[in-house]
Amino acid sequence: SFPALMPKTTTPITFEQGLAPVKLVRVQSNRFFIDFGEELMGGIRLEIHDGIEKNFTLQLKLSEEIVNETSILFPMRTGNRYESMWIGNGSSSSYLMEHHEYMEFRYGELKIIDETEFPFQNFSLTAWRVRYKWDETEKAQFVSSSAMLNKVYELCENTLRITSLDTMTDSNTRERLPYEADGYITGLSRSFVQHE
Numbered sequence: 001s002f003p004a005l006m007p008k009t010t011t012p013i014t015f016e017q018g019l020a021p022v023k024l025v026r027v028q029s030n031r032f033f034i035d036f037g038e039e040l041m042g043g044i045r046l047e048i049h050d051g052i053e054k055n056f057t058l059q060l061k062l063s064e065e066i067v068n069e070t071s072i073l074f075p076m077r078t079g080n081r082y083e084s085m086w087i088g089n090g091s092s093s094s095y096l097m098e099h100h101e102y103m104e105f106r107y108g109e110l111k112i113i114d115e116t117e118f119p120f121q122n123f124s125l126t127a128w129r130v131r132y133k134w135d136e137t138e139k140a141q142f143v144s145s146s147a148m149l150n151k152v153y154e155l156c157e158n159t160l161r162i163t164s165l166d167t168m169t170d171s172n173t174r175e176r177l178p179y180e181a182d183g184y185i186t187g188l189s190r191s192f193v194q195h196e
Contacts, residue, residue, distance in 0.1 A: 017045065017128035021108075024125065025070060033070040034108035034125065039162045042129030043099025044108065046086070049122040050094075057113040058086040058097070062105035072107045080104075085113075102130055104163070134161045140193045160190050 022037035044060060062082035065073035075081045082105060086097040110125065142153045164186055 011132055013130045014133050015128065015130055016042075017126065019127040019129065021125065021127070027070045030112045032110040032125075033072075034110065036106055036108075036127055039064065039104065039106050039158070040127050040129045041104055041131060041163055042102050042127055044084075045096070045098040045126050045128060046110075047097075047124045048088070048095040049124070055114070056088045058088075059109075059111045059113050060084045060086065061109045061111075062103055063107050064104055066107050072109050074109070098128075131162060132164050135194060138194055156189065157193055160186065160193060164190065 019036065019040070019042075021034045023033070023035035025033045027033050044062070046058070046060075060083065061072060061074045063072040063074050063076050065076060067073050074083075080103075082103045084099065088095050139157075142150070142157075144150055144153075
């Protein structure tokens with residue numbers, strides 16, 4: 001006989017939406033550069049509030065890296081291509097376009113493909129993300145006399161804060177399947193920075 005199946009006990013992840021970019025710059029008449037200020041594991045939501053009387057196609061690219069202050073590295077060095085094409089038929093007074101999968105990104109580029117001028121001015125672009133709850137009041141403190149060591153600690157802590165989900169993969173960018181070593185490393189590491 002087979003052993004009884006037991007449900008996996010896990011802490012629910014949080015879902016946050018409406019995260020505004022810290023930088024949204026119109027680089028060209030048909031291209032915007034986006035920076036959310038930190039890594040996100042989630043997706044983009046674009047709302048167009050103006051009535052548009054013509055068809056349009058938008059290209060959205062996301063990345064974890066930049067080439068310069070207004071250009072993203074695409075595809076990323078990992079080979080990932082976070083790219084979406086959104087099409088509007090010009091028949092609506094408003095549009096809502098949203099990803100329903102999560103990706104790893106900080107930067108983005110929004111480009112209109114089929115017009116030389118952006119056909120709308122009144123729009124909002126935000127992000128949503130998923131992650132485990134992170135309690136700032138319970139987090140460990142680390143300070144050393146080495147600026148480099150402090151930066152390494154901050155990078156490690158941010159990685160645990162941003163990319164940990166119940167499957168313990170190192171995000172969708174670098175890995176697609178759960179791996180026991182990731183669970184062990186992430187769980188052990190997180191126990192040093194959160195007291196849950």
